Amino acid sequence: MARYKPEDSQERQEAKKAVAAYLQEYLRQAEKTVSWLAEAAGLSRANLSRIVNGRILPDASTCQAIAQATGQGEEPLLRLAGYLSPGPGQSQEAEPSLADPELALYFSQINRMSSDKISFFKSFLKEEIGRVSAGELPGERPSFARPLESNTTAGNTPEADRQEWEGE
Numbered sequence: 001m002a003r004y005k006p007e008d009s010q011e012r013q014e015a016k017k018a019v020a021a022y023l024q025e026y027l028r029q030a031e032k033t034v035s036w037l038a039e040a041a042g043l044s045r046a047n048l049s050r051i052v053n054g055r056i057l058p059d060a061s062t063c064q065a066i067a068q069a070t071g072q073g074e075e076p077l078l079r080l081a082g083y084l085s086p087g088p089g090q091s092q093e094a095e096p097s098l099a100d101p102e103l104a105l106y107f108s109q110i111n112r113m114s115s116d117k118i119s120f121f122k123s124f125l126k127e128e129i130g131r132v133s134a135g136e137l138p139g140e141r142p143s144f145a146r147p148l149e150s151n152t153t154a155g156n157t158p159e160a161d162r163q164e165w166e167g168e
Contacts, residue, residue: 011082012057018080019063020054026070027052040069057081072109 027037038048042065050056051066058066060083067074078084110118 015080015082016054016057019058019077020052022077022080023052023066026072030070037066037069041065042069 023037026032027034034049034052035045037043037052038045041048041062043062047056047062048066051058051062058081060078060081063077063081063083064074067077075084110121113121
């Protein structure tokens, strides 16, 4: 006899997919297996496999166990699973880590970066946000990628170097 299974809400389905994508990306980046993560988190391999494949949504305590096993903060996973709402003044769409599991993984790793890399990352984001605010086209190169006059080759003008760079 088949048991009645209520349909999942759209929000719950999206949370399952987001958690699954986040964990799949973590396992890929860390070169780890589902079996390894299950053992490290104290979960059954079958249950973790269902989570990683987006078939079930982990409860909050399971999210915390997974976060601890991976060394990630709990917050990104709990947010993706829908257990934490966005902070004051933030919409879910405004936080890129919620919309993109790969970014969630990267943002969760920022505190492990050297201060030089964090400074570079901040300056890059600041410049990109400034470019977007100023209405520049997304395909344009940021200023740090543009050739400098002192870097021109054999009498070429900066414009000639730009054309060479862009293959014109």
